[in-house]
Every structure is written in C-alpha cells, then in structure tokens.
Amino acid sequence: MELFETITGRRSVRDYLDSAISEDDLRKILDGARWAPSWANKQCARYVVVKDSPVKAGLKETLTPNNPACDSFDACPIVIAVLGRLKTAGYKKGVAHDDRQWHMYDCALATQNVCLAAHALGLATVIVGAFDYRAAGEILGVTDDYQVVCLLPLGYPKRTPDAPARRDLSELVHTDAFAE
Numbered sequence: 001m002e003l004f005e006t007i008t009g010r011r012s013v014r015d016y017l018d019s020a021i022s023e024d025d026l027r028k029i030l031d032g033a034r035w036a037p038s039w040a041n042k043q044c045a046r047y048v049v050v051k052d053s054p055v056k057a058g059l060k061e062t063l064t065p066n067n068p069a070c071d072s073f074d075a076c077p078i079v080i081a082v083l084g085r086l087k088t089a090g091y092k093k094g095v096a097h098d099d100r101q102w103h104m105y106d107c108a109l110a111t112q113n114v115c116l117a118a119h120a121l122g123l124a125t126v127i128v129g130a131f132d133y134r135a136a137g138e139i140l141g142v143t144d145d146y147q148v149v150c151l152l153p154l155g156y157p158k159r160t161p162d163a164p165a166r167r168d169l170s171e172l173v174h175t176d177a178f179a180e
Contacts, residue, residue, distance in 0.1 A: 006120050011163065013124035014068060016075040016155030025121050026078065029154070032117035033082075036110040039089040039102045045110040045149075048081040048140050058139045059151060064130040069153065072126055076153035080114060081136065082107050083146045107149040114152055124157040 030047055038044060050056055059081070060073035073079060087094075090102030115125045128151040136148045 006116050008163070010115055010119040011124065011157075011161050012126040013155075013157045013160060014072045014126050014153070015158040016072065016077070016124070016153065017158050018075070019077070019156045021077055021123065021154065021156075025123065028121065029114055029117045029123070030080075032113045033110040036106070036113045038106040038109065039097075040092070042085075042089045042091075042106070044085040044088040044103050045107045046083040046085065046146065047110075048083065048142075050079040050081060050140075051077065055139065059131075059136055062132045062135040062139070063128065067128070067130050069126050069128045069130075069151075072128075072153035075158070076155035078154040080152040080154055081140055082111050082114070082149045082152065083142060084149050086145050086147055103147065104149060111150055111152065114154075118154055122156065123154060124160065125152045125154050127152060 026049065030049075033045065033047060034043075036045070050059065056073050056076075056079050059079055060070055063070055063073075084103030084107045086103060087096075088103065089106045090097045090100060111127060115127065118125050129149075131148075131151060133148040136142075136151065137146070140148065142148060
C-alpha cells in the first residue's frame with residue numbers, strides 16, 4: 001500500500017471480525033511502533049499486548065460511560081496498551097527540559113505508527129483515550145514510573161466507516177505567523 005493511500009485510508013474502526021491476528025503481523029505492527037521518532041531517541045513508549053478476554057473485559061470497565069469504543073473490546077482479538085515511561089522523554093540528566101509532557105508526544109507518534117502499520121496489513125484500530133488510566137494501569141500491573149497513555153483495539157474490520165469530513169488546508173495552514 002502506498003504511503004499517502006495508507007494515511008488517507010485509515011479509519012477508526014470499532015467493529016471487528018472474530019478472526020485471529022498472526023504473530024507475524026502483530027510483530028510487524030509492533031516493530032513499526034518501535035521505529036517511531038522520540039525525544040532524543042529516548043524510546044519511552046512500551047506496549048502491553050492483551051489477548052486474554054478477562055483482561056480485555058477489565059480494561060473495558062475503565063472506559064468512560066457510553067464510550068463508543070466499548071463494544072470494540074468484546075469483538076477485537078487484541079488490545080494494545082501504549083505506555084509512556086515518565087521522566088524520560090523531555091528530560092536531560094534528570095531535569096525536565098520544559099513543562100510539556102513529552103512522553104505523551106512520543107507515545108502519540110508510536111500510536112500513529114501502530115495504526116498505519118495495522119491498516120497497511122488489512123487490520124484496523126481505534127485510539128481509545130477516554131478511560132481511567134490509573135485503573136487500567138492497575139489491571140495491567142504497570143509500575144509508578146509508567147503511565148497508560150491509550151488503548152488500541154486491534155482486529156480485522158467487520159466494516160470500515162466512510163471518511164469523515166476534513167477541513168480545507170486553507171483553514172489549517174498559516175504562513176510566517178499564526179492568524180485566526
């Protein structure tokens with residue numbers, strides 16, 4: 001699949017087939033995540049691959065009420081939890097570079113790579129961010145030096161939604177200075 005076709009063709013999918021994902025495809029997806037850029041190449045993102053139905057059900061319970069991704073946790077064969085190592089990205093010699101949460105940025109880059117790699121392999125994802133990250137961390141046994149950043153149901157799409165409308169570039173792009 002050509003890069004721009006992959007970028008424009010990826011959708012947030014919440015409806016999955018009951019089909020297993022090969023270990024080879026899973027490895028390719030996770031390897032794609034590994035190659036994401038990161039702050040000073042700190043590579044603070046980590047991944048927990050959840051295949052166990054009771055663990056997926058527990059993670060589902062951490063989602064906000066009426067979260068549209070709830071049913072995804074029942075149908076998908078795998079949920080990938082993306083974790084960020086705290087006090088790593090954005091830190092130099094143990095001191096924060098600035099007050100931004102660089103681990104979130106690094107994890108977002110890795111998450112995008114997961115989503116694009118999955119789509120290129122005929123799989124689908126949805127990025128779930130509306131959940132109790134502390135409760136999810138307890139379920140997954142995450143230590144205090146990490147934070148669960150997002151959850152990614154992964155599977156073969158039952159159906160792929162149409163592309164949502166996108167703003168025109170003229171609304172998004174500014175030249176030389178921001179002017180709203």
